[in-house]
Each structure stands twice: as structure tokens, then as C-alpha cells.
Amino acid sequence: MNQLVTCKNLTKRYGSKLALDNVSLSLESGKIIGLLGPNGSGKTTLIKILNQLTSPTSGEVLVAGNPLCVQTKSLISYLPDRMYLGNWMQVSDAINFFSDFYTDFDRSRAQDMLAKLNIRLSDTIRAMSKGTKEKLQLILVMSRRAALYCLDEPIAGVDPAARDYILSTILNNYDPDASILISTHLISDVENILDEVIFIRNGSVVLQSAVDDLRIQKGKSVDHVFREVFKC
Amino acid sequence: MLGKLLKYDWKYSWRLLGLLNGALLVFSLLGQLGSPVLWHGSRMLSGILTVLYAFIYVLLFSGSLIATQIILVVRYYRNFYTDEGYLLHTLPVTTSEKIWAKFINHLIWTFINILCLMFSVLCLLGPAQWENFFSLFSQFFSSISLGLNVPVPVVVLAALAAMLLSLAFMIYSLYFCVSIGSLFPSHRVLASIITYVLLYCVIQLGAFIYLIGTVTTIDRRMHGIQPASVAVTVGLVYTGAMLLLLAGNAAFYGFSYFIAHKKLNLD
């Protein structure tokens, strides 16, 4: 199997707080992987390191065999847990922006998805509802043909209809050669679409396994296994 | 990639600053064209209108000067160190491209603003005064040229270079303050402003010391020295100041680069 991401002895310290503690893991191509853990367990820190929004205190990360650099950024499509588009932009500005900076951006795919939601190119982001902004951002991120998608809490705090839309958008745009890393604490909502799970607690990886292996092994849903592992 | 970054910085600035500087231009033209009409009206009315005009003019004039700088430095702050940073810093562009794009856009708009301000002053003076206005400039340059025995173009070029470096110094010092502010866990804007105030005091003090130092040196050297070397001394002072500005620019740029590259602190 193709090693897409390799983390070796990754440690991140914020002052005296240890956000990641000697994490080593690898992600293969062609998988949908759940990065699961309670709030504050280090999920976002790991994703921020992969996207070079923060640098590790020690350890090494390789993406497609290369250490993190400007080039690896063009391999990764990142959806943060917040709104990152300037609210002065119109939808058309945002689309032009993505197609200017990302050569793998599929403009017509994005426009089709926006048209289905009745989002007009002339709409200004400032005037959109929170839900529409989130959908726009997801559409832009999933319209890239990246090697790795990092989705940070994509379904936190959304209603069931929006959740279904988000999950189907992810699935419909997923290219089986790529990998998707989804961080979430809402496991029952996503576990049916995952190939693999990584459990993370207090900055350490406690388990990495294929989802179906876990179900056969324990005879339980991933959600149940998670509740057992993270029992307070 | 620099060009693409610049394109969106320009697009953002144009919406706000194009409007602001445009308003200043239109208002100045209006004053110039409207003034004959104004003076034919009643004394009372024209008096009130003149006061009103002057008030709005001063507001627009100083407003555009300050707003240009504030809008551009806020753009830098928002793009680099708030939620928008999650987009900017995951683009496949280098840190230096990001800073240079902001700087070039900032410099261009500062020049546009200066040109608009000059144009508005010309409008206010009226065509009759234009000749005097320009001769003031040429007199200034030719007298320096004469005093130092240097050709006029060299003086003009030196002045332009000094202006460019000083503007760059101002812009990079603003970015430096924002970068310092970003290191704080909260109240980052406040931290940036305080840094700016402190930095401003330090720079003023530094400039003062430099001036006193050089003036006393010149004073000491002037005794029994031929007039020709006055030019040399002024040249030395000028070169020294330029080198200091250059070093300051490099330091501010380097620091801003370091923070954005290695110490990125997005909450």
C-alpha cells in the first residue's frame, strides 16, 4: 500500500501543555480515516501540523515522501473548523481564488454543487447564513482533486439535514485514489463511511485499526468501542 | 504566485481605498469648480458653505491619510493572524511572497494616496497658484544642488530614494508591530498598538540622537576645512541615514517573516 502520510515521534508543546506526545502513525492512500477523540485530545493540533499552521516541537512528518514544505500544501485540501474566507468576497471571488492558487481545483464541479443549493455567484459571503457559508467552504474544499483531504470537525453543531448533505458531499466527491482524514467526536454519525479509525487521547494514539476488523474483533460498533476506551 | 496574491490584495483595497481617495478627488474638484459660484451668492450663505466645505475637506484629507494606513495594516493582521490565516497560510505560496504582496500593495496605495493628496492641494490652490507651487519645488532642489555642488537629477533621485525607504520603513514597522501583537494569547490588537507607540518613541529618540551626533561631528569638522567637504559630510549623513533605514527595514521584515514562518499563532 501507498504511504501518503508518515508521522514519526511527533511532539507538540504549548508552553507547559503537551498537545501531542510522541505520535507515530501512517496514513495510506485510498482510505477514509476517522481521527477520533474527545475535545482537546490533540486532533486539531495534528491536523494543523499537517497543514503547517503550527510547527511540531520535535518529530518529523512526510507527505508523499517529502518533508512538509510549500509543495506539500498543494497536495492537501484543508477544511478548518471555522470560516476562513474574507467576508468581503463574492462567491465568484472565492471560486476564482481557489482556481488561481490550486491547479487541482475543478471549477465546474464547484459551480454545479453551488447551483444545486441555489447559491448565486454574485452572493456576498458577508450576507450568507452560517450554514450556507459552511456549505460553500466544504464545496470549495471538496472540488479540489487533492491527494489528502483534512476535514476538521465537519459535522460539529449542524442539524441532521445539513449533516446528511455534508456526508454525501464528501462521499460523492471522494476519489478512491485519495485519502480523507476526518476529525470528529461524533462517531456514530460517520462510522459507516470510514475505512479506518485512529483513537487519540491526551495527545497519544491509543488505537489504529480498520473499522471492519474492529467490528469483527469486538462485535460492537465503533461508537461502542470508543465509549469503552474513553470511559471517564 | 506573488502576482496572484497581489491581485486579491488589490481587489480588497480597491473597494475601500478607491472609494475614499476618489471621494477626496471629487470633493476637491467640486471645491475648485464651485468656488466662483460660491462667491457670487450671499455673504452669509457662502460663509457657512465655506466653513462647512473646509471642515469636510480637512476630515477627508486627514481621514484618507490615516484610513489608508489603517485599512492596509488591518488587512495584514486579518489575513495573517485571524481565521483568514487558515486560508492564507495553507496556500502553496512562500512566506516571503505573502509579505511582499502585502507590502507592494501597501506601497502602491500609499503612493496613490500621496498623489491624490497633492492633487487635492493643487485644486484648492487654484490654477493661478500652480506655477508658484511647482517653482517652490524646483527652487528647493536647485538650491540644494547649488549648495552641495551636485547635479539636480542626483538630488531628486536621492530624495525619491529617501522617500521610498522611509515609506517602506513605516510600512514594515507596522507589520512588525502586528507580528509582535500576534504572539499574545489575547488582546492582540491592543498589544500591537502598544508596541507601535513604544516603537515610535524609540525611533524618534534614535533619530534625534543620530541627528545630534552627526550635527556635532559636522560642527567639529567644519573648523578649518574647505567648503568642498561640506558636500562630503552631507553625503555621509545621508548615506548613514539610508543605511540605518535599510537595516531597520531588513530587521522588521526578517522579524515578520520569522513570526509568520516559525511562530504562527492562530488560536
Place this chain on the structure above:
Amino acid sequence: MTWKLTSDRPIYIQLVEKLQFDIITGIYRPGEKLPSVRDLASEASVNPNTMQKALAELERGGLVYTQRTAGRFVTDDQALIRHISMELAASHIREFISTMRQFGMSDHEILNLIEEIMKEEIK
């Protein structure tokens, strides 16, 4: 068509069962072309990799086959379909009998009850 999936058993096994059921009951007819992996996955709201795995499993059993360019088809082999449907029926009956025995019923009682209920239904 709805896909009811539970999370406590491997998803691909449930997909295999569901597709088998659809072929036996004639929702997909013998020799008919199946929708693409992507379409099936999106219909079931599962990962295309998992759907791929389920189809590969069915292919191993011979119930579907791949034509290199045209896609995936249900087998023409009616006997095989019949055979699998018998197997499935047998396994359901086995499960049923074991439950009835747990209820404390004798084999004779079970057969009688079945006959009785079937007669009732005919009326």
C-alpha cells in the same frame, strides 16, 4: 430502495447480504447491469471502498461478474441464483428452528404450528 445498516457488524457484510437479497428477489434481474460502485455507494451512503469490497465478495461467489469495459452484471446462471436462494432459506429456517427450540417447543409442535398458520393464511 432503502439500505438499513447497523454499526455493530462489518458494513461490507451487510452490503453483500442486501445485494444478494435484491438479486434473489429479482430487483436486479439475471444478466442485468448493476449501477456503478459510486452510484451504489452514494445510494447506500457508504464509502465506495466498502461497496467495492462487497461487490468483490459477490463476484467471488459468482453472483455478479465484471465485463472489462461494460461494467458489472448479475449472473445469467439461474441455477446459481436458485442455489443461493435455497441456501439463504435454509439458514433462515435453521435460525427459526433454533429459536423455537429455545421457546421449548418439540419438533412435532413446530411442524404442526407451521402447517396451522399456513392454512390460516390461505383462507
